[in-house]
Amino acid sequence: MSLWIYEVGLILRSPVALIATLLLAIFAGAAVLAGLHEVSRQQAAIAAIPAAQAEDNAAVAVRVAESQDAGSAAYYSFHPTWNAPSTLAFAALGMRDVSPHMLRIRALGLEAQIYDGETFNPELALPGRFDFAFVLVFLAPLFVIALFHDLTSGEREAGRLRTLEALPHGGRALWLRRSGLRFIMLWTALGVPFLLGALVSRAPLAGTAAFVVIVAAYLLFWIAVALLVSRLRWSSVANAAALAAIWLVLALVLPTLANVVINRALPVEQGSEIALAQREAVNGAWDIPREDTMRRFYANHPEWDGIAPLPETFHYKWYLAFHQVGDESVADQVQAYRTGLERRDAAARTLGVLLPTVGVQAVLTRLARTDLQAQLAYQNDIRAYHQRLRAFYYSYLFHDRPFAAADFGRAPTFVEGG
Amino acid sequence: MRTTLLIARDELRLMIRNKVALIAVVLMTLLTLTAVASAWSHQQHAADLRARHQSEAEQAFDAQPDRHPHRVVHYGHFIYRPLSPLAAFDPGVDAFTGSSLFLEGHRQNTANFGDVRQSSMLVRFGQLTPAFILQTVAPLLLIFLGYGVLSRETERGTLRLLLLQGARRSQVVGGKLIALGAVTLLAGLPAMIGFALIAGKPGASALPMMITALGYGAYLALWAIIIVFVSACVRRSRTALIGLIGFWAVTVILLPRVAPDIANAVVPLESRLQTDIAIGRDLRRAGDSHDANDPHFAAFRQSVLDRYGVDRIEDLPVNYKGLQAIEGERLTSELFDQYARRAHAAQLRQNRIVQTAGLFSPAIALRSMSMAAAGTDLAAHQRFLDQAEAYRFDLVQRLNRLQAESVSYANDTASDAGADRRKRIAADHWRQMPQFLYRPASASDLARAALPGLLVLVAWLSLAGLLLTAALRRLGGR
Secondary structure (H helix, E strand, C coil): HHHHHHHHHHHHCCHHHHHHHHHHHHHHHHHHHHHHHHHHHHHHHCCCCHHHHHHHHHHHHHHCCCCCCCHHHHHHHCCCEEECCCHHHHCCCCCCCCCCEEEEEECCCCCCCCCCCCCHCCCCCCCCCCCHHHHHHHHHHHHHHHHCCCCCCHHHHCHHHHHHHHCCCCCCCHHHHHHHHHHHHHHHHHHHHHHHHHHCCCHHHHHHHHHHHHHHHHHHHHHHHHHHHHCCCHHHHHHHHHHHHHHHHHHHHHHHHHHHHHHHHHCCCCHHHHHHHHHHHHHHHHHHHHHHHHHHHHHCCCHHHCCCCCCCCCCCCHHHHHHHHHHHHHHHHHHHHHHHHHHHHHHHHHHHCCCCHHHHHHHHHHHCCHHHHHHHHHHHHHHHHHHHHHHHHHHHCCCCCCCCHHHHHHCCCCCCCC | CCHHHHHHHHHHHHHCCCCHHHHHHHHHHHHHHHHHHHHHHHHHHHHHEEEEHHHHHHHHHCCCCCCHHHHHHHHEEECCCCHHHHHCCCCCHHHHCCCCCEECCEEEECCCCCHHHCCCCHHHHHCCCCCHHHHHHHHHHHHHHHHHHHHHHHHHHHHHHHHHHCHHHHHHHHHHHHHHHHHHHHHHHHHHHHHHHHHCCCCCCCCHHHHHHHHHHHHHHHHHHHHHHHHHCCCCHHHHHHHHHHHHHHHHHHHHHHHHHHHHCCCCCCCCHHHHHHHHHHHHHCCCCCCCCCCCHHHHHHHHHHHCCCCHHCCCCCCHHHHHHHHHHHHHHHHHHHHHHHHHHHHHHHHHHHHHHCCHHHHHHHHHHHHHCCCCCHHHHHHHHHHHHHHHHHHHHHHHHHHHHHCCCCHHHCCCCCCCHHHHHHHHHHHHCCCCCCCCHHHHHHHHHHHHHHHHHHHHHHHHHHHHHHHHCCCCCC
């Protein structure tokens, strides 16, 4: 035990180690604060939806009051959806800054609405966010390098190495003690700010524990790399250069290269095609006999068939039907588009098995529900909700029931994960 | 001068003998060539794809059958943001902004289908482009090659020896600088070759390219000077290396991420949901064309009747519904413009905060300069959005005028069996609508936008030069 105390004393007298640990703790703390701030901003924006939306709803109700037409209500009513940040999102903001976390939809064609984005400044998004995941994945390895590159070579250069190895409790045990101590310092520097953040945002225990373990594992990976390099018995300065070069390759070069390769190997170009084809289908409905549209609609939705025939004049059930037929006509492209995105994501995940930098980023954003999968899950929620909205309005339209003021309150509300 | 060159030659010989350095330079060259090739083909591919989509959209628009003009207002039009030729060097925010925009009446849509939402999270690690290599990777390579140029000599005591043999301090430092400068040129060469290839593309203009080349030259020269300066100031090579890597990590990796976060916190942007609701509220106040009792439109109707000297809208020589649509679109578009201007102003304020941070990080200054010169920055995207909105407004109003002039009010309000046929106008009207032609910023505009970044870099360069001169005097004095 006293040997450990001596080692602690040694480290406390080395300004480099102390300053490095402190600096890392400051970076981690700042990143956690920045993440918490961003998350609370998103939460506040989501919390402000009902008040803002109430005003909009009231205006629609006034507009529809006279006709009591469910079609008008469906046409003019926007229904908010949202994707609240998870309690761990503060630590890995992932794609949340470039994907919408709120989207208002109408019971019209969904494919023309679901890809809409959020207002964000692209120049600010370009370099990526300063969050805990960034501090861990990019900065922490540099601190490992600073603390470990001269672990043995420094002693060799000072002429103490042989003595140290010959000491009782020297050799392996000594390096283990010194490495262990440095590891604990770095782990604490990262872990404590994170844990405080997790406490503030009331993150679940399992996810928090997983984060802390990943932090440790990632640090240990870099320590292992540093110790492997030190076995080459190079000088301290050569060690540092080699480690920094490895970091450059693992953190910047290979991920960016992989991004190019993945995007090239798995092209995803259906986005614009969906938009074009859906518009063609929806607007084309005005140029074909209405019965054709209704036939296609009833074929897929027999539950609404034969209730009330289409009148001679304009009727919203035809309007909403051709919107739905328009959506359904591009279902294959939508599926292909989604599959393309999932395959890109899966490819990056596979790469993460080989590249710890990518792997850690992938796991953290998965735990925090801020990755592409989370965005696609949000789209699933929107699709499910949109179906319920359609069914709600159809139940009035196809039964020719009037849509009274009280009926606005009966519209289904969005449920996350539902 | 001979002594200086001799020292430079010696230093270069040492670098060549250093296998690690050699491998690093070779790897860097390969990486740059990969980046040049991939960015080039990506630019080509994206530009072709967008051009193809654009012509498909135009064909679809022109191929519309006989329709009521208001149907065409809702049918709308798709336009695609063309990619500037220099995007092959620095794609800037291209991946982060949608490239396709749907234009329709009464609505202002977002640009959708940007790469960032269609890629795995790898896209957030950065994009492998010549600009990324020069901004991020090249300085680190120079650090590896140059941290020891003077500290090594100090450490081994050979610096004293050199000075005793009669070499002047300026000659020693000059020689080292020349050696590192030569390596810098070599490291930057592949990217510059790629750059020159792009210069041959149609639409690439000389002035912004010259500024870009100057800016990157200044940036790499700055790093060479900083490296020699740090190497001159410290007694041990290890301190030089750690210090330089730390400086690189802070200015190239850390600050470019921290500055945007600060900007986001200081100047929050209004969400799209809030904006849409606010526009809806303002619109209800301004006038609702769908509401028969709306005061604004009641006054508008009266003014139309007065202008034509008739008492009933049925007696107007034009279709009142078309006029109403024109007025309605004018009101909504005014609001769109107003809110878009406000959002854009907020984003500009954010960018100014980041640019202020550029005073502390040459990488930020270079990045802004590079994107501005390449026409791939926020300003370029905003330019596209502004032109798209102007085109949307013009297109919708042309269609509304067609409704006013070519569809009679009687037909427009009829609902008998044949009414649908009578409301439609001939398909060749659609072919007469103008096409969207994006007008890119002029060369002088791009150059002007890039100038502030270049000035910051030059200021950094001068400061570093002064520091190096100051360090010169103390060199070898310990």
